[in-house]
Amino acid sequence: MKTITFITSENDIIETQANSGSLMELAVKNKVKGIDGDCGGVCSCATCHVHVNQEFWNAVGGPSALESDMLEFDDNVSDYSRLSCQMQVSEVPDGLVLKVAK
Amino acid sequence: MQATTDQTCVIIGASHAGINCAFALRKEGWEGAIIIYDKDPEFPYHRPPLSKAYLTSEAGTEHSLLFPKENYTEDNIQLKLGISVLSIHAEKQIITLSDGSEQRYHKLVLATGARPFIPPIEGIVTAKNVFPMRTATDANNIRQAFNAAPKKRVLIIGGGYIGLETAASLKKLGAEVSVLERESRVLARVTTPEMSAFFTKLHEENGVNILTDKTVTKITPLSEGNLVHCSDNSQYQADVIVVGVGITVNTKLAQSANLILENGIKVSASCQTSNPYIYAIGDCTFHYNMHYQTNIRLESVQNAIDQAKVAAKAICGQTEVIYDSIPWFWSDQFDIKLQIVGLSTDYNNLVIRNEETENSFSMWYFKDDELLAVDAVNFAKAYMLGTRFIKAKQKVDKIKLADTSIPFKPNSFI
Numbered sequence: 001m002k003t004i005t006f007i008t009s010e011n012d013i014i015e016t017q018a019n020s021g022s023l024m025e026l027a028v029k030n031k032v033k034g035i036d037g038d039c040g041g042v043c044s045c046a047t048c049h050v051h052v053n054q055e056f057w058n059a060v061g062g063p064s065a066l067e068s069d070m071l072e073f074d075d076n077v078s079d080y081s082r083l084s085c086q087m088q089v090s091e092v093p094d095g096l097v098l099k100v101a102k
Numbered sequence: 103m104q105a106t107t108d109q110t111c112v113i114i115g116a117s118h119a120g121i122n123c124a125f126a127l128r129k130e131g132w133e134g135a136i137i138i139y140d141k142d143p144e145f146p147y148h149r150p151p152l153s154k155a156y157l158t159s160e161a162g163t164e165h166s167l168l169f170p171k172e173n174y175t176e177d178n179i180q181l182k183l184g185i186s187v188l189s190i191h192a193e194k195q196i197i198t199l200s201d202g203s204e205q206r207y208h209k210l211v212l213a214t215g216a217r218p219f220i221p222p223i224e225g226i227v228t229a230k231n232v233f234p235m236r237t238a239t240d241a242n243n244i245r246q247a248f249n250a251a252p253k254k255r256v257l258i259i260g261g262g263y264i265g266l267e268t269a270a271s272l273k274k275l276g277a278e279v280s281v282l283e284r285e286s287r288v289l290a291r292v293t294t295p296e297m298s299a300f301f302t303k304l305h306e307e308n309g310v311n312i313l314t315d316k317t318v319t320k321i322t323p324l325s326e327g328n329l330v331h332c333s334d335n336s337q338y339q340a341d342v343i344v345v346g347v348g349i350t351v352n353t354k355l356a357q358s359a360n361l362i363l364e365n366g367i368k369v370s371a372s373c374q375t376s377n378p379y380i381y382a383i384g385d386c387t388f389h390y391n392m393h394y395q396t397n398i399r400l401e402s403v404q405n406a407i408d409q410a411k412v413a414a415k416a417i418c419g420q421t422e423v424i425y426d427s428i429p430w431f432w433s434d435q436f437d438i439k440l441q442i443v444g445l446s447t448d449y450n451n452l453v454i455r456n457e458e459t460e461n462s463f464s465m466w467y468f469k470d471d472e473l474l475a476v477d478a479v480n481f482a483k484a485y486m487l488g489t490r491f492i493k494a495k496q497k498v499d500k501i502k503l504a505d506t507s508i509p510f511k512p513n514s515f516i
Contacts, residue, residue, distance in 0.1 A: 029170050031129075038407050040148040040166055042155070044432040044441060045404075046486065066439070069482035073490060073512060 002094040006032040006050070009102045023092065024048040024085035027100075034100035041085035046070045048084040049077075049101035059093045076101040109134035111417060112197060112205055114187050114355060115213030116140035117149060119384030119406035121168045123211055126414030128177045136179045137205065139197075143184035144238045145171065150403060152241040153264055154434045157271035165238055190359035192377055209417050212356060212367060212375070212382040213410070216349035216401065221259075225321040229328050232321070232343040235264050244268070244344060251341035254278055257330055258344045259318055261288030263433050265346035266301060269310050270435040272342075280311035280338060282318055282330070284347075291348075294446070296454065296465060297477055301435070304461075308436050349401065351386050364388050366399040371424040372416035373409050381417060383409035392426040393492070394445050394474075404430045428492055430485075437461075441485035444475030444492045453504050457481055464488070466503060473498050483510055491515075 006014045006027055016030045027035035027048070036047035043066050052060050057080050063071060064086060071081045081101065111127060113120045116138045124136050140146075147165035156165065174181055186200035196204050218234030226232055231247040234240050248254065254277040258265045261283030269279045281288065287298040288305075302312045313336075320331040327341040351366045362368045362376040366388035373381045373389070384406040388399045408427040415423045431442040438461060449467035456463045464484030465477040473496070476488030490512070491498055498515050508514045 025170075029173060031173075036407070038403060039432065040150060040403075042151070042432070042434070043482075044439070045430065066482055070486060072483055073486040075490070 002089055002092070002096070004089070004092070005095075005097045006030070006035070007097065007099045008033045009100055018089045020089055022085050023050070023087040023089065023098070024083075026089060027084060032100060034102070035084060037085055039085075043067055043070060043083060043086055046074060046083060049074060050082055050084045050098040051078050051101060052080045052082055053097040053099070054080060056093055056096050060087065060096065074101070106132050106134045106208075106418070109208035110206060111136050111209045111211065112207040113138040113211040113213060114140075114197070115211075115215055115384070116142065116146045116181060116183065117213065117215060117384070117406070118168065118403050119215070119410045120211065120213035121146045121410075122407045123213065123383060123410035123414050124179045125169065125173070125177060126411045127417060128179070130414050130418040130420070132414070132418050134208070136177075137182060138179065139182045139185050139187050139199070139205075141184065141186040141200070142237055142239070145183070146181070147238055149236070150432075152238065153235050153267040154271060156241055157245060157268065158274050187355060190355050190380075192359040192380065195379060208379070210380045211413055211417070212380065212386060213384045213406075214352040214355055214382075215385045216351045218345065219348045219350045220345060221318070221347055223259075223318050223321060225323075226345075229321040229323065229343065231328070231341060232345060234345050235268050236349075244272075244342065247342045248272065248275065248277065251327070253326065253341050255327060255339055255341045256280070256344065257282060257338055257340035257342075258346060259330075260284075260345060260347035261290075261312065261314070262292065262346055262348065263289070265344065266305065266435055267433060268344050268346065269305060270308070272344075273305075273308055273310050274436075277342075279309075280313060280340075281305070282316040282332065282338070283312070283314045284317050286314050288312060288314065293477065294452065294465065294467075296452070300479065304436060304438060349385070351399070353386065356382065356386075364397075369409075371412075371426075373413035373425060374416060381413040383413050389425060391429070391445070392424065393428055394447075396445075396447075398445070400429055402429060402431050428489065430489070437480075439480055439482070441478045441482060442475065443478075443485055443489045444473075446475035446477075449474050451500075453500050455484070455504055455510075456506060457510075458506070466498070466500075468498075468500065471497060471500075487512055 024037040038047045039045035146168045188198045256277040256279045258281040317333040330338045356367045367382040369387045385401045412425045433440045446467035453466040462480040467475040478485035
C-alpha cells in the first residue's frame with residue numbers, strides 16, 4: 001500500500017492510499033478538487049493535470065510524447081507537469097506529493 | 103440555499119450525464135435523497151472505450167467504472183439498476199416504474215440519452231448476430247459472436263465514428279472487415295471531405311474495405327452467417343454485423359411529462375426543461391451554445407459532464423448558472439488519435455497544417471477570420487492550442503499557421 005498526497009489549488013491536503021490503478025482514478029475516488037478525468041484516462045482531455053513535487057520528479061519520470069503535447073500549451077504548465085491519468089500507482093514512489101494544477 | 107434535507111432528486115439515466123450530476127449535486131450541497139434509475143443492469147461505466155480499447159482487451163476485463171462503488175455509498179447515492187421508468191406524472195411529481203412501484207420527486211433530471219437507430223432493412227430483426235454498439239451488453243455480444251464465428255467476416259453498416267472505431271478494433275482482432283456507408287464518403291455527417299479521405303485511406307491501409315454509396319436493402323440467412331444485399335445488387339457475406347447508423351433520442355418520458363421537444367428535449371441555459379421541476383442533460387438535450395450562438399444537440403462525454411454540473415448547481419438553488427462550454431471530442435482508430443475542439447459546422451475556409459511526422463496534422467476551420475474548430479490527428483498540441491484560441495476568440499494568422507517552417511508555438515500565429 002502506497003501513500004500519495006494531493007494538494008489542491010486551495011491548499012487542501014488529501015492523503016490517499018492505494019495499491020493499483022492510475023493516480024487520476026485515485027484522485028477521483030478521493031474527491032480531489034480539480035481532478036476530473038473526463039475522458040476516462042485516455043490522455044484526451046487534460047482535466048487531470050498535476051505538478052509533481054520537485055524532489056520526486058526523477059523517481060516519477062517525465063511525460064510520454066502525447067502527454068507532453070497535451071501539456072505544452074496548458075496555461076498552468078510547469079517543468080514538473082504530468083497528467084495523472086498517465087501515472088500508475090504501481091510505478092510511482094511511496095510518499096509521493098502532487099499539487100493539482102489550477 | 104433552501105434546505106433540501108426532506109427533498110428527493112430523482113435522476114433517470116445512469117451514464118456519464120446522470121452519474122456526474124448525482125455526484126455534483128452532493129458537491130453543491132444537496133442534502134436530500136438522490137435516486138438514479140437505469141434499465142441497464144451494469145454498474146455505471148465509461149461508454150467511449152466500448153468500441154475502442156474494451157473491444158480488443160482481454161475477455162472478462164472489467165469495464166472502466168465512472169466512479170468506484172464506495173463513492174456511491176459515501177455520498178448516499180441510491181442506484182436502482184435494471185429498472186425502467188415507464189412514465190412521468192408531472193402534475194403529481196411522480197414517476198412510475200417497471201417493478202410496479204412509484205417514486206415521488208421534488209426535482210427530476212432526465213439523462214435518458216439516445217438509443218441506436220436500427221434502419222428498417224428487410225430481415226434485420228430476425229437475422230442472427232446483428233448488433234448495435236452503445237452499451238456494455240452490446241460490446242459483450244459483439245465479442246462473443248465474433249469469438250464463436252468460425253470465419254471472422256464482419257460487416258459494419260454505417261461509416262460514422264462508432265462504425266469506424268468498431269471496424270478498427272475488430273480488424274486488430276484479426277477480422278475480415280468491410281464498412282458499408284450509404285453516403286459517398288465515410289463520416290459525411292460529422293466532418294469534412296478531407297478528413298473523410300484521411301480515414302478512408304487509414305482503414306484501407308490497415309486492410310478494412312471501405313465501400314461507399316451502399317444502401318443495404320435486405321439481410322438473408324446463409325447456412326453459415328448472413329448475406330447482406332445492397333440496392334446496387336452487390337452482396338456481402340458476414341458472420342457478425344454491427345449497425346452504427348446513428349441514434350434516436352429517448353424522448354418518450356419527456357413526452358409523458360408534456361415537455362417541449364425540439365430535436366431533443368429543449369432546455370434553458372441552466373438545463374431546465376419547460377417544466378420548472380424537471381431538468382435534462384446530455385445527449386437527449388437540445389440546448390443553446392453560448393460561444394457559437396446556436397441551438398444544438400450533442401452526442402458527447404463533454405456535453406454530458408458539463409451539463410450535469412450546470413444542472414446540479416441550478417437544482418441546488420444557485421442563480422445565474424449558465425452552460426457555456428466549447429465542445430470537445432475524441433476518437434481512437436488503429437494508431438490514430440483524433441481530437442476535435444469546437445463546432446466546424448459553419449466554416450467557409452480551412453487551413454491544413456501537416457507536421458513532419460507521418461499521419462500527424464491538424465485542420466483549422468474558420469468562418470471568415472474567426473477560428474471555429476480544430477481537428478488534430480496525432481497532434482495534441484494543435485488540439486490544446488486550438489482550444490485556447492477558440493476560447494479567447496483569438497485572431498489567428500492563417501498564412502503563418504499553414505507554414506510548417508514556422509515553429510508550432512502560440513506566439514507564432516497571433
